[in-house]
Amino acid sequence: MTDQQRSNTPKTDQIGIITGGSLKNNLQARLTVPSHEVQEGAFVVAGGEKDRWLFYGLITDLRLEAHDPRYAQEDLGRRLSPRLAGLLRAQTLYTSAEITNTLMMEPGPDPLEDPEGYETWFQSVLTESVPPQPAKTVPLHHAPVRLARAEDIALIFGKEGEKAFFRLGDTLEQGHPVCVNLDRLVQRSAGIFGATGTGKSFLTRVILAGLIQHDKTAVLIFDMHNEYGPDDIASDTGLHVPGLKGKFPTKVRMVGLGRNATIRGARPDYTLEVAEADITPEDVLLLAQELNLRDTTATTLDALRASFHGTWFSEFKKMRTNAFVPGDDGKLEPAPDSVQAWAESVGVHGSAAEALHSKLRRLFNAPYIVEQPAANALQQMIDNLDNGQHVVLSFGDYETDLDYLFVSNLLTRRIREVWEKRTNDFRGGKGAPEPRPLVIAVEEAHKLLNREMASQTSFSTIAREMRKYYVTLLIIDQRPSQIYDEVMSQLGTRITGWLGDSDDIAAVLTGLASRDALRGMLARLQPKEEVLMLGWGVPMPIVIRSRRYDNVFWEELLQPKTSSRKTNTVFDGLDF
Amino acid sequence: MADHIEIGRLLRSETTGFVFGCKLDQIDSPSFGALVRVRMDDHYQIFGLIYDIQVQDDGLVRQLITSDTLANEAWLDTRGNRTVPVEIGVLALGYMLDGQVSHLLPPRPPLSLDEIFLCTPAEIAAFTGAGRMGYLRHVLRDQDKPVEELLAAHLKQARDVQSAAGNPAWFEAALEEVIALLKDDYPTLMRVLGAVDELELARDRQSELNGRLG
Numbered sequence: 200m201t202d203q204q205r206s207n208t209p210k211t212d213q214i215g216i217i218t219g220g221s222l223k224n225n226l227q228a229r230l231t232v233p234s235h236e237v238q239e240g241a242f243v244v245a246g247g248e249k250d251r252w253l254f255y256g257l258i259t260d261l262r263l264e265a266h267d268p269r270y271a272q273e274d275l276g277r278r279l280s281p282r283l284a285g286l287l288r289a290q291t292l293y294t295s296a297e298i299t300n301t302l303m304m305e306p307g308p309d310p311l312e313d314p315e316g317y318e319t320w321f322q323s324v325l326t327e328s329v330p331p332q333p334a335k336t337v338p339l340h341h342a343p344v345r346l347a348r349a350e351d352i353a354l355i356f357g358k359e360g361e362k363a364f365f366r367l368g369d370t371l372e373q374g375h376p377v378c379v380n381l382d383r384l385v386q387r388s389a390g391i392f393g394a395t396g397t398g399k400s401f402l403t404r405v406i407l408a409g410l411i412q413h414d415k416t417a418v419l420i421f422d423m424h425n426e427y428g429p430d431d432i433a434s435d436t437g438l439h440v441p442g443l444k445g446k447f448p449t450k451v452r453m454v455g456l457g458r459n460a461t462i463r464g465a466r467p468d469y470t471l472e473v474a475e476a477d478i479t480p481e482d483v484l485l486l487a488q489e490l491n492l493r494d495t496t497a498t499t500l501d502a503l504r505a506s507f508h509g510t511w512f513s514e515f516k517k518m519r520t521n522a523f524v525p526g527d528d529g530k531l532e533p534a535p536d537s538v539q540a541w542a543e544s545v546g547v548h549g550s551a552a553e554a555l556h557s558k559l560r561r562l563f564n565a566p567y568i569v570e571q572p573a574a575n576a577l578q579q580m581i582d583n584l585d586n587g588q589h590v591v592l593s594f595g596d597y598e599t600d601l602d603y604l605f606v607s608n609l610l611t612r613r614i615r616e617v618w619e620k621r622t623n624d625f626r627g628g629k630g631a632p633e634p635r636p637l638v639i640a641v642e643e644a645h646k647l648l649n650r651e652m653a654s655q656t657s658f659s660t661i662a663r664e665m666r667k668y669y670v671t672l673l674i675i676d677q678r679p680s681q682i683y684d685e686v687m688s689q690l691g692t693r694i695t696g697w698l699g700d701s702d703d704i705a706a707v708l709t710g711l712a713s714r715d716a717l718r719g720m721l722a723r724l725q726p727k728e729e730v731l732m733l734g735w736g737v738p739m740p741i742v743i744r745s746r747r748y749d750n751v752f753w754e755e756l757l758q759p760k761t762s763s764r765k766t767n768t769v770f771d772g773l774d775f
Numbered sequence: 776m777a778d779h780i781e782i783g784r785l786l787r788s789e790t791t792g793f794v795f796g797c798k799l800d801q802i803d804s805p806s807f808g809a810l811v812r813v814r815m816d817d818h819y820q821i822f823g824l825i826y827d828i829q830v831q832d833d834g835l836v837r838q839l840i841t842s843d844t845l846a847n848e849a850w851l852d853t854r855g856n857r858t859v860p861v862e863i864g865v866l867a868l869g870y871m872l873d874g875q876v877s878h879l880l881p882p883r884p885p886l887s888l889d890e891i892f893l894c895t896p897a898e899i900a901a902f903t904g905a906g907r908m909g910y911l912r913h914v915l916r917d918q919d920k921p922v923e924e925l926l927a928a929h930l931k932q933a934r935d936v937q938s939a940a941g942n943p944a945w946f947e948a949a950l951e952e953v954i955a956l957l958k959d960d961y962p963t964l965m966r967v968l969g970a971v972d973e974l975e976l977a978r979d980r981q982s983e984l985n986g987r988l989g
């Protein structure tokens with residue numbers, strides 16, 4: 200063996216050496232281990248402990264290479280004895296890996312030689328006084344490349360149990376914990392994507408539980424399918440899935456829609472009814488598709504508002520259609536309380552007004568829309584959110600898109616207005632307290648944030664203004680391509696499971712560097728419980744195995760002190 | 776000493792190699808691929824590898840071959856007393872100065888009539904085991920020579936010596952070095968490895984045979 204080869208033989212976790220690359224593109228490494236020991240998406244570190252910088256990136260491609268293509272083409276095993284063939288292969292055939300060059304950081308003190316110095320330094324990294332920086336240079340030729348150790352991951356993604364770091368899953372190869380910073384996660388709107396059955400709802404439960412336990416943010420969940428509040432049964436495994444209400448009985452308030460709402464047979468903490476006076480023409484326009492409204496609708500609604508102001512909905516509802524009375528001349532004319540009569544009086548098209556009236560019948564008949572709600576549930580929800588509680592609005596039996604769109608948008612609009620006012624008061628120096636950050640979680644987000652709707656819903660306003668008013672969204676969706684691009688590009692953190700559709704993949708990756716590399720990774724995720732985390736909210740993209748939502752999760756979350764994970768994960772990863 | 780087999784004397788030399796001559800009846804000892812040394816003085820000797828053995832003709836041989844009868848005496852006389860020596864080409868591989876082996880080319884070539892010796896197993900082990908097999912590059916340099924055959928012959932000799940000296944790993948390390956040196960030259964490397972494979976096969980057959988006999 201030559202000296203050169205000797206120095207290349209892997210020391211412990213080394214997998215290769217850097218052989219090329221550029222800042223604009225990826226790095227290339229020649230592997231010194233068999234190709235099968237490394238997988239796409241693996242988190243690797245390039246550079247030696249004595250080097251000026253350590254570089255952090257992901258393996259995005261593996262290629263079989265030959266010193267001369269003829270060595271690869273020839274079936275060496277047939278031409279030479281096994282020993283010779285083996286020796287020849289070892290020197291002429293190899294695997295090269297493509298590695299993204301994402302972050303760089305100065306190496307800290309050696310944890311073995313100077314544990315105290317290391318710990319101090321590690322803390323300064325966690326508090327971001329010495330943060331990892333975007334890679335602005337490249338590693339040296341032949342810099343060693345190794346798989347990331349637990350402490351590398353903790354340096355970049357944070358350490359579980361410290362500050363706002365919350366374990367969302369583990370790395371694929373070695374199962375090192377990967378955390379998100381919950382405070383950062385809610386600073387901008389976030390999205391959880393994936394085809395059906397990839398584990399979106401389960402992962403959302405994990406995140407929501409983390410947020411609730413972390414207790415810095417109020418959470419409002421529009422629970423379209425009654426998944427988050429009450430206990431549930433997993434459709435595939437038949438196992439019991441605990442809901443948030445059962446685990447946080449006082450912190451989580453369950454709100455049912457409609458006076459007699461029951462949620463999976465149980466009574467909610469209180470019920471919500473929508474006051475007719477709270478409905479604006481915009482709330483109706485939003486339902487254009489659902490109600491199949493015509494182009495004339497806006498004019499009619501404007502006229503209604505001009506005539507009746509805040510009570511337009513009630514007044515319109517009370518009007519009769521096709522009601523005629525004999526006039527002075529004996530001819531039939533529209534009854535005074537009819538749509539037709541009102542239309543004539545304000546100069547809008549009678550038949551358009553009639554058509555709108557009949558189309559709004561679904562709303563007129565919705566039992567949860569009442570003239571006088573029994574209680575001011577909206578105020579109660581706001582109070583709950585103020586008092587460190589969290590609200591799950593269950594739609595109960597109102598599972599149609601119409602109900603979901605109408606109620607969630609109306610509530611969000613009202614709540615956002617409150618937060619906006621509070622923010623202005625706070626910023627206006629009137630001594631008002633800082634508003635509590637609020638996260639609104641919505642399933643099937645594309646129904647509220649699609650291209651047609653995006654200009655009208657309060658959701659897209661929230662997504663676009665980021666967290667100017669202390670409100671952000673957590674959107675959960677199967678079809679990211681159907682969400683308006685402008686909203687997608689505003690999402691701080693994107694967490695995505697497997698997606699089959701190329702449009703969906705492209706949508707999730709909009710606006711990100713190294714899209715091409717990530718696209719491949721995304722397409723090859725396991726169909727379940729593996730996600731790619733990316734975007735502003737995470738230091739760099741990474742593929743993780745989602746944290747399991749099960750009893751162990753709840754034990755760890757609710758009694759972190761006795762949890763086995765409490766031990767020093769930084770040193771766990773080291774081979775002493 | 777009986778192991779110090781003198782096999783001839785130097786005819787002519789240059790930096791990269793030399794040619795020595797021996798009598799026709801001495802020719803049993805030197806063989807293709809054998810390691811030899813030239814003793815220059817007590818401190819300095821040059822090592823080389825036999826790559827060529829040439830028997831030249833002369834007028835007498837031509838005459839004898841064309842005569843109808845070849846008398847036994849004439850045959851013996853020609854073999855033993857010819858004035859034209861057998862010429863043996865040697866590739867310089869390195870030298871030993873004050874007991875230190877170097878795989879660089881010798882600083883001075885040997886001089887006319889210097890004595891050439893066949894290396895003993897101990898000398899072979901010392902020369903081939905020193906350093907990092909740098910001498911192999913000299914063997915591979917001159918592609919006009921039958922490099923693959925030469926290497927195969929040398930590797931066989933050295934492998935046997937090194938194994939007997941308790942260093943069986945030597946052979947694999949030598950092969951790695953050969954591959955490293957030749958991997959840019961696919962056709963030559965494949966020819967060399969093909970020849971080495973012959974060696975391996977021959978050894979396998981031998982041990983199989985021994986196994987059957989024993």
Ligand SMILES: Nc1ncnc2c1ncn2[C@@H]1O[C@H](COP(=O)(O)OP(=O)(O)OP(=O)(O)O)[C@@H](O)[C@H]1O
Pocket residue numbers: 393394395396397398399400401402433434435436677727728745746747748749
């Ligand atoms: N983190 C997890 N912990 C435990 N089980 C999980 C996890 N993620 C996924 N699963 C399993 O995968 C199944 C599907 O997950 P989930 O219901 O979250 O999918 P989904 O992406 O929300 O699908 P859909 O789009 O149809 O709502 C679950 O029933 C559960 O058995």
Ligand SMILES: [Mg+2]
Pocket residue numbers: 399400401
């Ligand atoms: Mg789901």
